[in-house]
Amino acid sequence: MTHSIAVIPGDGIGTEVMPEGLRCVRRAAELFGIGLSFEEFDFASAAYWSKHGQMLPDNWFDTLKDFDALYFGAVGWPETVPDHVSLWGSLLQFRRGFDQYVSLRPVRLLPGVPAPLAGRVPGDIDFVVVRENTEGEYSDIGGRIFEGTDREAVVQQTVMTRTGVDRIVRYAYELAERRGKHLTSATKSNGISYSMPYWDERVAALGAAHPDVRVDKFHIDILSAHFVLHPDWFDVVVASNLFGDILSDLGPACTGTIGVAPSGNINPGGAHPSLFEPVHGSAPDIAGQGIANPVGQIWAGAMMLDHLGHADAAAAIVDAFERVLARGEVRTPDLGGTATCTELGREIAAAITAE
Ligand code: NAI
Ligand code: MG
Numbered sequence: 001m002t003h004s005i006a007v008i009p010g011d012g013i014g015t016e017v018m019p020e021g022l023r024c025v026r027r028a029a030e031l032f033g034i035g036l037s038f039e040e041f042d043f044a045s046a047a048y049w050s051k052h053g054q055m056l057p058d059n060w061f062d063t064l065k066d067f068d069a070l071y072f073g074a075v076g077w078p079e080t081v082p083d084h085v086s087l088w089g090s091l092l093q094f095r096r097g098f099d100q101y102v103s104l105r106p107v108r109l110l111p112g113v114p115a116p117l118a119g120r121v122p123g124d125i126d127f128v129v130v131r132e133n134t135e136g137e138y139s140d141i142g143g144r145i146f147e148g149t150d151r152e153a154v155v156q157q158t159v160m161t162r163t164g165v166d167r168i169v170r171y172a173y174e175l176a177e178r179r180g181k182h183l184t185s186a187t188k189s190n191g192i193s194y195s196m197p198y199w200d201e202r203v204a205a206l207g208a209a210h211p212d213v214r215v216d217k218f219h220i221d222i223l224s225a226h227f228v229l230h231p232d233w234f235d236v237v238v239a240s241n242l243f244g245d246i247l248s249d250l251g252p253a254c255t256g257t258i259g260v261a262p263s264g265n266i267n268p269g270g271a272h273p274s275l276f277e278p279v280h281g282s283a284p285d286i287a288g289q290g291i292a293n294p295v296g297q298i299w300a301g302a303m304m305l306d307h308l309g310h311a312d313a314a315a316a317i318v319d320a321f322e323r324v325l326a327r328g329e330v331r332t333p334d335l336g337g338t339a340t341c342t343e344l345g346r347e348i349a350a351a352i353t354a355e
Contacts, residue, residue: 002035003308006067006273011045011086012282013292013341014073020294020345021071024317024352025301031354032313034305039067044090046077055081055089061097064273069304070094072277073297077284091275095133098272100265101164102171103131103244104303105279107231107251110260110295112325113335117228117254122326127234129251130175131244132168133265135159136195138241158195160240165202171268172238173210179235183207185217186239186247199240223247227254252279257334259293262300264307276304293332294345295321312354320351 009018022038029036041063042048043056055075057063064070072094076086094100109115109125117125142156169185176183185203189196200217207215218226220243226233227250239247252261261279278296286292298321306314324330330347331337339347 002037003068004037004039004066005304006064006070007038007040008044008070009040009073010075010090010282011047011077012074012284012287013280014075014282016287016290016292016341017278017294017297017345018071018073020341020348021297021301023345023349024298024320025071025305027349027352028302028305028310028313028317031316031352032310034308034310034313038071044072044075046080046086049081049086049089055086056093060093064094065098067273068308070098070273070275071301071304072275074278074280074282076282079284091277094275095265098267098275099134100267100272100274101132101134101167102264102266102268103129103133103248104264104266105129105131105248105251106262106299106303107234107255109231109255110325111322112328112331113256113260116256117231120231122322125231125255127231127251128175128179128236129244129248130168130172130236130238131248132164132239132241133244134241135161135164136241138245158192160195160198162202165199166206167268169203169206169238172236173206173213176213176236177210181212182214182235183210183216184223184234184237185215186220186223186237186243187217188220188243190219195240203238220246224250227251249279257293258296259332259334260295260299262296262303264300264303266307274304274307276300276307290340290342291333292341293334294341295325295348298345298348316352316354317348320353321348324348324351 009015109122111122137158139159144154146152189200258280263279266274302314302317324347330339
C-alpha cells in the first residue's frame with residue numbers, strides 16, 4: 001500500500017525546511033518499508049498569487065482531495081500579498097474545506113533547546129494541546145448597528161454545536177487513552193455562562209466512556225498560569241477554538257524556539273486529507289539565508305507518518321532529532337549554533353534507525 005502525499009512548500013523558509021522534512025520522512029519510510037508517493041504543488045505561495053491573482057487554483061479541492069495527507073511548509077510574503085489574503089486564500093481554505101476540526105500541537109521540552117522556563121529539564125514538559133478548529137468563538141455571526149452614533153453596538157456570537165464539541169472532546173479522550181490517561185479541559189464557566197457550562201457538561205458526559213482517564217478542568221486564566229508554573233501537570237489538554245488558539249502558542253513558547261514546534265490539522269475520520277505543518281511562518285527576516293531550523297517541519301513529518309498508521313517510523317524520527325539536538329554538535333543559529341538548515345536536516349536523517 002502506498003500513501004500519496006501532496007507537498008506544498010509555500011513561501012520563504014517553507015521552501016527551505018520542506019526538503020529537510022522530506023529527506024527525513026523518505027529515510028524513515030525506506031527503513032520501515034513504507035510506500036510513499038509525493039506530488040509537489042506551487043500554489044499557496046506569493047509567487048503563485050503574483051502570476052494568477054489568487055492563492056489557489058479554482059479546482060484546488062478536487063486536486064487535493066484524494067491525497068492521503070498534505071505536507072505543508074509556510075505561507076506568507078507580506079511584501080507581495082497582504083497576510084490576511086495569503087492565509088485566508090490558502091491554509092484556512094484547506095482547514096475548512098477538508099473539515100480539519102482537530103488542531104494538534106505537541107508541547108515537549110527537547111534536549112539541547114534552551115528552556116525559557118527556569119529549572120525545567122527534558123522530560124518535565126511533554127503534553128499535547130487539542131484545539132477545536134472549526135466553530136466556537138470564531139464564528140461569522142454578529143454585526144454592528146447604529147454605526148458612528150452614540151448608540152453604536154457590536155455583537156459577535158460563539159457557536160458550539162453538540163456535533164462540534166463532542167467530536168473534539170471524544171478525540172481528546174481517545175488520545176488520552178493512548179497517552180498518560182489524563183485529560184485537562186480548558187473552560188471559563190464562571191464567566192461565560194452558557195457556552196462554557198455546556199462545554200463542561202459534554203466533557204463530563206463523554207467521560208463516561210473513558211472511566212480510566214482522569215479528567216480535570218481549569219478556567220483559562222489560571223490554566224495559562226499553570227502552563228508556565230506547572231507544565232509538568234499536563235498530558236492532553238482540550239480546548240475550544242479561542243482558548244486552544246492561545247494555549248497552542250503558549251505551550252510551545254514554554255519549550256523554546258518556535259523553529260522546532262509542529263502542528264497537525266486533522267480530519268480524524270479520514271473523509272478528507274489532514275495537513276501537517278510547522279507552527280512557524282515563512283520568516284521573511286531569515287529567508288534565503290539557509291539558516292532556518294528544520295526540526296518543526298521534520299517533526300510535522302513524523303506526525304504525518306503517525307497519522308498514516310506508522311507510529312514506529314514516527315517515533316524513529318522523533319528519537320533521531322532528539323539525539324541530534326542533545327549532542328548539540330550541529331545546531332542552527334536559533335539554537336546558538338552555526339549550522340545550516342541542510343546540515344541539520346542531513347544529520348537528523350542520518351540518525352534515523354529502525355531499532
Ligand atoms: P514567523 O514564524 O515566520 O517568524 C517569527 C520569528 O521566528 C522570526 O524572527 C523568524 O526568523 C523566527 N523563526 C520562525 N521560524 C524559524 C525557524 N524554522 N528557524 C529559525 N527561526 C525561525 O512569523 P511572522 O514573522 O509573524 O510571519 C511571517 C509570515 O509568515 C507572515 O506572512 C505570516 O502571515 C506567515 N505565517 C504563516 C504561518 C503558516 O503558514 N502556518 C504561521 C505564522 C505566520
Ligand atoms: Mg495562533
